[in-house]
Amino acid sequence: MTDLTNPPTDDVIELKTKKRWPRGAKIAAAVVLVAAIAGGVTYAKVSHEDKPFGTTLTVATWSTDVAAERLLKFVNDQVAPAHGVTIDPVKIDNIIEINRAVDAGTIAGNFFEHQPFLNDAIAANGFKLTLAAPTFTWDQATYSDKYRSWAQVPDGAKIALRDDPAGQAIALLDLAYDKQITLKPGKDTLAGLPQLSDIATNPKGYRFVQVPIGQLARSLPDVDAIVVHISDVYSAGLTENQIIAREPAPKGSEGGLVVSDRHLADPNVQKLIETFKDPKIAQFLKTTDDQLIRNTLGPLT
Structure with a gap:
């Protein structure tokens, strides 16, 4: 098992897209x-x-x-x-x-x-x-097609979360709530707006995939789990039996x-x-x- 005491490096974080909404102003202009x-x-x-x-x-x-x-x-x-x-x-x-x-x-x-x-x-x-x-x-949840609990999710698993700063922060707080990671001091509330670089420990060495909000549901077959607002993926057909953990909405x-x-x-x-x-x-x-x-x-x- 890997205990990351330093910020995650590129071998831990897999970037599915480099765009970070909403700073992609070209999209808005188009x-x-x-x-x-x-x-x-x-x-x-x-x-x-x-x-x-x-x-x-x-x-x-x-x-x-x-x-x-x-x-x-x-x-x-x-x-x-x-x-x-x-x-x-x-x-x-x-x-x-x-x-x-x-x-x-x-x-x-x-x-x-x-x-x-x-x-x-x-x-x-x-x-x-x-x-x-x-x-x-909004209720929060972690979905998986492969596992039924966090205990089953293996070391090095791919975890998808939103690529926008606010959505990413909430997903990281969900993961911390589920005791899958810890966050740096001052970054453990929504006011701290934690991002991937603010992970203090990642005991199972998860690899994080950043995905635009509209693509999260479609990314589930390609990863081990996604962490998301339930409302973000409900209309895409994800169901209750795919949820492995529910998390409270952060203050x-x-x-x-x-x-x-x-x-x-x-x-x-x-x-x-x-x-x-x-x-x-x-x-x-x-x-x-x-x-x-x-x-x-x-x-x-």
């Missing part, structure tokens, strides 16, 4: 349209940042996050009417453009990210966005409604924010019979 799948609507990159919103406000989810999409439907049907607004839900397929649409004022908000992920998007693109209403937590990784700073004073945006702060949402997450939501999202504590 995309000139936001594809909103729902209703066949297409959101052009046209700024409407000074235009106030009406009482019907468009809120986007990421196109693969089925649980957030269903939760948004509950919020619209059961919570929003009491706050005097209607939510027009759309799905956007590009994780850079979903923030760009909010920043431009093309849509009122999005419902797909936590603060560390948003921090990366702001740093890379100069967005002026706020996580105005943390609403839920600071709460997801919720993101809006533009420019529209924080808009009365209808304020109504939207209050909608997503309504305690009915937490109660629904605790009691819903929708197993997809129960298996992937949790209430704020």
Whole structure:
């Protein structure tokens, strides 16, 4: 067994891609349209940042996050009417453009990210966005097609995790929670945003494969395990019997409604924010019979 007391070296970390979202600004520059799948609507990159919103406000989810999409439907049907607004839900397929649409004022908000992920998007693109209403937590899990527990995972196994800084940090915290690695002092919380270089010990000599978020589910046959938000891979068909460990969502990784700073004073945006702060949402997450939501999202504590 290998005890790594120094940062992992290249023979430990296998880079499947050198791109680290969202610093690949070339991708953002190349995309000139936001594809909103729902209703066949297409959101052009046209700024409407000074235009106030009406009482019907468009809120986007990421196109693969089925649980957030269903939760948004509950919020619209059961919570929003009491706050005097209607939510027009759309799905956007590009994780850079979903923030760009909010920043431009093309849509009122999005419902797909936590603060560390948003921090990366702001740093890379100069967005002026706020996580105005943390609403839920994402359940975490480790999946494998080859093993049924961490005890079965062999020395030198390939472990895939997200290549963006926020997603990678959460996966490493999951691995530390499962006692598969340890992290350097000050890097053992989400605020420390641990990256692969912050691994202090790696007793089984795992080799880490960095994979873009949309490719994690497809990478499972090529690795021994993947560590991920369950919602990231649910729509790709991964199932409960492939999970070898569940991990709690780290503090600071709460997801919720993101809006533009420019529209924080808009009365209808304020109504939207209050909608997503309504305690009915937490109660629904605790009691819903929708197993997809129960298996992937949790209430704020």
